[in-house]
Amino acid sequence: EEAESWLPSLQTQTPEEGFQLALTLARKGVTETQGDPEVLHGERPKYSQDAESLIAASQVVATHFQTIAAANDYWRD
Amino acid sequence: EEAESWLPSLQTQTPEEGFQLALTLARKGVTETQGDPEVLHGERPKYSQDAESLIAASQVVATHFQTIAAANDYWRD
Amino acid sequence: EEAESWLPSLQTQTPEEGFQLALTLARKGVTETQGDPEVLHGERPKYSQDAESLIAASQVVATHFQTIAAANDYWRD
Amino acid sequence: EEAESWLPSLQTQTPEEGFQLALTLARKGVTETQGDPEVLHGERPKYSQDAESLIAASQVVATHFQTIAAANDYWRD
Amino acid sequence: EEAESWLPSLQTQTPEEGFQLALTLARKGVTETQGDPEVLHGERPKYSQDAESLIAASQVVATHFQTIAAANDYWRD
Amino acid sequence: EEAESWLPSLQTQTPEEGFQLALTLARKGVTETQGDPEVLHGERPKYSQDAESLIAASQVVATHFQTIAAANDYWRD
Known part of the structure; x- marks a missing residue:
């Protein structure tokens, strides 16, 4: 098995x-x-202190969370 | 059980x-x-008084609400 | 039952x-x-006369309508 | 039946x-x-000649089309 | 049957x-x-050479592709 | 079969x-x-070093990932 997968399961x-x-x-x-981590590092102050970018980031999380919640049948016991 | 989960269930x-x-x-x-709460606090006036940001925030809520509504089978009695 | 719920059902x-x-x-x-209604009132002219904001608002409505349509099984008779 | 509904069915x-x-x-x-039709009329040139707004409008249509396609079971014969 | 439909099926x-x-x-x-094709033609250089517009266009395609993939049951053989 | 399809399956x-x-x-x-690869190449520095564009790109990936996860029944073993 090559390098451990960073996403083995949902x-x-x-x-x-x-x-x-x-x-x-x-x-x-x-x-x-x-x-390039340097570019990302350079961008961090800009997006992490900008309301619009923080909201846009939260939108991406919301879309992924919708996928994962469905994958886990909404953690219904 | 470590610290009480902030999201025990949907x-x-x-x-x-x-x-x-x-x-x-x-x-x-x-x-x-x-x-960083200070950064967030600093950003609050900007996004909370900006129509575009308020609409973008409402969009994130809409995506999460879609997930939660499905998780609760749309609260059909 | 405390104050009448503003969202009793979908x-x-x-x-x-x-x-x-x-x-x-x-x-x-x-x-x-x-x-704060005053802030909202102040923002109304801006977003309600700005094409981009009006389209963004319509996008939020579209996401909620998708949820509600599914909740009502698309009003299939 | 009051005024004919503009959205009788999906x-x-x-x-x-x-x-x-x-x-x-x-x-x-x-x-x-x-x-206010006048405001809308005033905004038309701006959004209808602006690539970004046209794409944003197409995004709203895409979300509604997704809802309507599901409502019609994707028009599978 | 009037003009051939541009979207006979999904x-x-x-x-x-x-x-x-x-x-x-x-x-x-x-x-x-x-x-108006002239307006569209005029807008093409702007959106087709602007990273943000190209990403926004890709987002619209992603939403429609999601609809079409579901309509085709994800082309599972 | 003409050129090998770039998207044989989901x-x-x-x-x-x-x-x-x-x-x-x-x-x-x-x-x-x-x-036009030249245009794309020209745009790369702009979007790949701009937080907002990177987040917007991540949003497109999230929508496609949602489609592919559903297509693979969330890789449930």
């Missing part, structure tokens, strides 16, 4: 873990597009 | 509670990206 | 009522984020 | 009619937010 | 054809809003 | 491969709209 124990996974996927969508 | 009694949970998830998507 | 008689409910939810997403 | 005969209905719903999302 | 043989159909629907959402 | 072995496919579809949505 299954999580709890909704909270599912939300964390959604954050990971949202960030991955950025780092896969821009691989 | 189930809510009523659509109104579901809408409140959607608001919580939308805000969480921001605070998880920008943890 | 069920509506007709698609048209469903569209009205979607408008209500879209607006609620704004007023729950910015509670 | 059912259409063909995908093309479904797309037209999606356009109607997208426009309705704007006119329900801004009822 | 069914396609392959995912690739489905992606092409999504592109068609995304463009149709623009041309149905702005019918 | 099925992937793992969620990680599914995420890569989502990236491919997101990029394809851009290259199908703007075919």
